[in-house]
Amino acid sequence: MSPSSLAYWQPEAECLDREELEQLQLERLQATLSRVSRNVPFYRKRFTEAGLDPDELRSADDLRRLPFTTKADLRQAYPYGLFAVPLREVVRLHASGGTGSAAIVMGYTRNDLKTWANLMARLLVASGLTKDDVVQITFDYGLFTGAFGVHQGAERLGAAVIPTSSGNTKRQIKIMQDYKATALVSTPSYALHLVDALVEAGVNASALSLRRALLGGEPWSEEMRRRIEDHLHVTATDNYSLSEVMGPGIAGECLERAGLHVAEDHFLVEIVHPGTLEPVPAGEPGELVVTTLTKEAFPLVRYRTRDLTSLVQEPCPCGRTSVRLRRIAARSDDMLIVKSVNVFPSQVEAVLREVLRAEPLFQIVIGRRRALDEATVLVAVSQATFFDEMKRQSELRDLLERRLASELGVSFEVKLVERHTLETAADRRRVVDLRKL
Amino acid sequence: MLRVRNLDVAYGSVTVLRRVSLHVREGEVVAIIGANGAGKTTLLKAITGLVRARGGEIALRGREVVRLRTEETVALGCSLVPEGRQVFASLTVRDNLLLGAHVQYRRGRRREVAEDLERVYRLFPVLSERERQLAGLLSGGEQQMLATGRALMARPALLMLDEPSMGLAPLVVKDILEVVASIARQGSTVLLVEQNARAALGVAQRGYVLETGRVVLEGTSADLLANRDVQRAYLGREIDRDAEALPA
Numbered sequence: 286m287s288p289s290s291l292a293y294w295q296p297e298a299e300c301l302d303r304e305e306l307e308q309l310q311l312e313r314l315q316a317t318l319s320r321v322s323r324n325v326p327f328y329r330k331r332f333t334e335a336g337l338d339p340d341e342l343r344s345a346d347d348l349r350r351l352p353f354t355t356k357a358d359l360r361q362a363y364p365y366g367l368f369a370v371p372l373r374e375v376v377r378l379h380a381s382g383g384t385g386s387a388a389i390v391m392g393y394t395r396n397d398l399k400t401w402a403n404l405m406a407r408l409l410v411a412s413g414l415t416k417d418d419v420v421q422i423t424f425d426y427g428l429f430t431g432a433f434g435v436h437q438g439a440e441r442l443g444a445a446v447i448p449t450s451s452g453n454t455k456r457q458i459k460i461m462q463d464y465k466a467t468a469l470v471s472t473p474s475y476a477l478h479l480v481d482a483l484v485e486a487g488v489n490a491s492a493l494s495l496r497r498a499l500l501g502g503e504p505w506s507e508e509m510r511r512r513i514e515d516h517l518h519v520t521a522t523d524n525y526s527l528s529e530v531m532g533p534g535i536a537g538e539c540l541e542r543a544g545l546h547v548a549e550d551h552f553l554v555e556i557v558h559p560g561t562l563e564p565v566p567a568g569e570p571g572e573l574v575v576t577t578l579t580k581e582a583f584p585l586v587r588y589r590t591r592d593l594t595s596l597v598q599e600p601c602p603c604g605r606t607s608v609r610l611r612r613i614a615a616r617s618d619d620m621l622i623v624k625s626v627n628v629f630p631s632q633v634e635a636v637l638r639e640v641l642r643a644e645p646l647f648q649i650v651i652g653r654r655r656a657l658d659e660a661t662v663l664v665a666v667s668q669a670t671f672f673d674e675m676k677r678q679s680e681l682r683d684l685l686e687r688r689l690a691s692e693l694g695v696s697f698e699v700k701l702v703e704r705h706t707l708e709t710a711a712d713r714r715r716v717v718d719l720r721k722l
Numbered sequence: 723m724l725r726v727r728n729l730d731v732a733y734g735s736v737t738v739l740r741r742v743s744l745h746v747r748e749g750e751v752v753a754i755i756g757a758n759g760a761g762k763t764t765l766l767k768a769i770t771g772l773v774r775a776r777g778g779e780i781a782l783r784g785r786e787v788v789r790l791r792t793e794e795t796v797a798l799g800c801s802l803v804p805e806g807r808q809v810f811a812s813l814t815v816r817d818n819l820l821l822g823a824h825v826q827y828r829r830g831r832r833r834e835v836a837e838d839l840e841r842v843y844r845l846f847p848v849l850s851e852r853e854r855q856l857a858g859l860l861s862g863g864e865q866q867m868l869a870t871g872r873a874l875m876a877r878p879a880l881l882m883l884d885e886p887s888m889g890l891a892p893l894v895v896k897d898i899l900e901v902v903a904s905i906a907r908q909g910s911t912v913l914l915v916e917q918n919a920r921a922a923l924g925v926a927q928r929g930y931v932l933e934t935g936r937v938v939l940e941g942t943s944a945d946l947l948a949n950r951d952v953q954r955a956y957l958g959r960e961i962d963r964d965a966e967a968l969p970a
Contacts, residue, residue, distance in 0.1 A: 305745070308725055312743045312930075312940050319936045340740045340936065343728045374950040396945050579941070581949065 291415065292604070294407040294442070298550050299605045306606065310345055310553055313578035318342055321584050324369040327362060328586060345553060348576060349564060353587045356389070359529055364390040370582050380428040381528035389529055391430070392582035397531075398437065400579055404534035404548045405438020411539040411546065411603070412499050412522040414468055416443030419494070421466035423475060424502070425451040430532025431502060435470050438534060444468070451475075454482045454642065465494040473505035473513065473521075474639045480516040495519050501526050501533060503635055504613050523612055527590055530575050536610050544597040544609025551579045554608065555587070556596055570595040573610065621716060623651060623660045626695040630715050633662060633697070636688050640681075641666075646707050649697075652719040660697045662689070665704040723748045723911045724769070724880055729778035731761070731768050738764045739935045741778070746880065751902065751912040753922035753943070755956055756932035762915040763805055765932070766882050769913075770802045771795045783879060797825060799879030805888060807865040809872070811858030815849055818857050818868055822875030835875070842871040845901050863894035870901065880911045887918045899925045919956035923947050931956075 293299045301309070318339035321328040331352050332339055342348065358367075365372060375392040393401065414420070420439045424431035426448060439446045447464055449457055457479070460466070469476065476498055483490050495517055501524040513521050524537030525545050535552055536545040547554050556571040557564055565571040573590045577583075597609040621628045630649055637645035646665035651658060664685065670678070678701060685699045707713070724746040731739040739761045746752045754762050767773040769780055771792040780788045787795050801822075810818050819842060823835045843850035846867040852860065857868055866886055873881055883902065887895040895918065903925045906912050916922035923929055923943040931939040931952060939946060946952050 305747075308727070308743070308745050309940075311727065312745070312937065315741060315743055316930075316937045316940050319933075319938045323938070343741060370950065394950070396941075396948050399945070399948075 291410050294410040295403060299407060299546075299607070301550065301606055303606055306549060307345065309550055310578060313550075314345060314348065314553060314576065315342060317576070317578055317580075317584050318586070320369055321586060325367055325584075327358070327367055348553065348555070348587065351587055353562065353574065353589050354585055355589050356529070356591070359389040360387060363388060365392070367585075368392050368582055369584050370394060375582050377433075378428075379430045379433070379528060379532065381430070391528060391531075394581040396579075397581050397583075400551060401434060401531055401534055402437035402441040404531070404551060405434055406441040407438075407548065408524050408534060408537035409435075409438055409442050409444070409499070411537060411605070412468075412524075413497055413520060413540050414439075414442065414444060414499075418442075418444040418467045418497070419447065419465055420444050420468045420470060421447045421449055421457070421461055421464070423449055423451055423457060423469070423471040430528040431526060434526065434532035434534055435499070452643075454479065455486065458482060458486055458488060461493060461495070462488065467494050468497040468499065469495055469517070469519065470499045472502040472635075472638070473500040473509050474503065474635045476500055476513045476517065476521070477509060478639050478642060480513065483516075490517050493518070498522070499524055499537075501537075504629070504631055505635075525592075525610060525613060527575070527592070530577065530585060530588060530590070531580065535575070539601065539603040539605060541601055541603050543601065544611055546601065546603075546605050546607045546609050549607045551577065553578055554596070554610070556594070557589075559593070565595075567598060568595055570611075573613075621649070621651060621718065624658045624695050626693065628660075628693050628695060632693055633689065636692050637662075637664060637685070640685055640688055646704060647715070648707055648710070648713075649716045650719065651717070658720070660695065661700060662697050663700050663702050663707060665707045666701050668703060671701065671703050723750075723783060724913065725779075725781045726765075726769070727779040729765070729768060729780065730776040731764050731773060732776050733773075737935060739768070742932070742935070742937055744930050744937065744940070746911055746913050748911055749906070749909055750928065751906045751914060751926045753919075753926035753929035754913065754915045754932055755917070755919040755922055755929055755946075755952070757955065758917065760932040761935040762917075762932055763884055766802055766884050766913070766915055769795070769882065770800055772802075796876065799877070800882070801873040801876045801878030801880070802882045803866075803869045803873045803884060803886065805884040807862075807869040809857040809860070809865050809868050811856065813857055814854055815857055815860070815868055816853045819849070819872050819875050822872035825876050834877070838875050838877065842874055845874070845904065846871055863890050863897065866890060866894075866898055867901070870898070874905065874910075878910070880913060881905065882913045882915070884915045885917060886914070887916060887921055895921055917956070919952060920947070 322332055322339045335352050337350060374394050376395050377393040377398060379391045380388045422432050422435055426432040436446055436448060447466060449460055496519055498519040498521040500521055510521050522538040524533055525535050526533035536547040538545050553576040555564060555574040557574055559572040570593060573592045573594050575588050575590055577585050592613045594610045594613050633649060634645060637647055648663040650661045682699045682701060689697045727743045728741040729739055730741060756762050768775050771790050775788050782798050782800055819839060826835050848864055849867055849871055886898050899921050902912055914922050914926060923946055926943050928942055929946045930937050
């Protein structure tokens, strides 16, 4: 450890005795319920409809009597319907889920931003970063929460932030070399893409200053972690980010890399069976449900994340006392079974993102011909690519099909379409399953 | 030190506290802020056993006290400085202080009582100067000091102060709260109930905001001071741009 390295960012909170933590969670949960039932008509109505008096909540276990909040609820509240404070108290707005009224808008008060920065700083420290690190953030600095979330945390820690934002890999590599970046913040698929791009550019990764990679934003495997660590010469840690809940900082790995520590003093997590929505036995896998305990502007009660995971209750050797999430494997809402193989649109997305080196626009269509599943991915490409030589088009298609087959273990037919075909299609769902018709 | 869970208190059919939960760690100063009638005083009375809780748990130093009588909670180290001082007007300052030591006397700790008296005089030099005066002749601020000193004479593990700033001039409030801060620095644990949120959060590390009998916010003093609801309701601050001037 270098002299400036820290074991914890907020030891009094991260290593809080479980009994004290549970007391604090109860206090904050009760205060949150008092606030939302007073300030957010949506929750007040929900509680009344369910015949529940939030004043009757006497333990965290009672939480399971409260109704869930879903992504559809959040969409319906577009843009500010679920805010618990007047807009004038909001100092930052982010959004997820595209533009237009399908988007979900998140607000943050000054205190929310302060909490967020501290929670992110906890994860950076847990990943081995110090104030001496130079952090290159390759997330998109738009309405998304990823870049800003990590950015604030790194500044709070006192590290030097390079806000390169996404794209232009050549420039990313040049900056990484010249600015001597020591920590990479990216999606796992972009980290892999960097591995290839470094080879292409003839840059020896061991000559870089990189030593840490904080990866998140999509599910990734231990195999991907090994490839990234071997080729970039970094220690890679996973972190869990969900914009609706806050952004990055909710949970992340420590250097033990045996589960993601949840900031339980700010978020109460439950695992429920995605079908019955009943709590699963301790340690069993299910859908992650999150209740915010301190958020002022955009509190959430029992938000169904659709992310599948399980909880590790055993104490971690690192000394943090929080429960840990096993690495997110998949999402519950969109798992497909194609030719008896489980396929997640997020996996398709990751492959497309890696090959296309951009945020992909795509649609998966599953049909059935003579009792056999047929899987097709419509992939939007730019007009330039679309009207390019047939040869290059078919090369791209073949590459995508090969990569999808090797990553997913099931073959997909790839059809390249023009962007606006998908943007203007009548059915714009990411997955169209014709088998159910 | 103190852990309260789901405390319900009602006066007849009127519910005053609804499932209030809070905690105070050893050596901590915690403020309860809220408007008149929010249930702050009732909360302190319930902790000391002066009013009966309808439900919930109160643990003082790990011991359940919700069913105990006031004498018993005092013996466990819980001392309340009530709102409006309530000193014995016809007794001298010194006798008022010695009355606060009755728990100590009962345990035969005469020497400790003498030491404690010295300590209180060091904290509040004005009480030493007026040792022989009748308490009823003291100013409001001095009476508050006397009431606080009297509570300290019991060597409380947890000192609870109900509206110590009530009816006092701002400068006197500052003096009193400085003493509270110094008591805390010497290792006492303090639960402070105040309408004067700015003053209370100035000495406390954490606070709870009580509204119509419910806790609606918990947080560090800095976070509460930066919360716009708290600013508007308890700091008399209009919505304006001066939030930047607050400590982050």
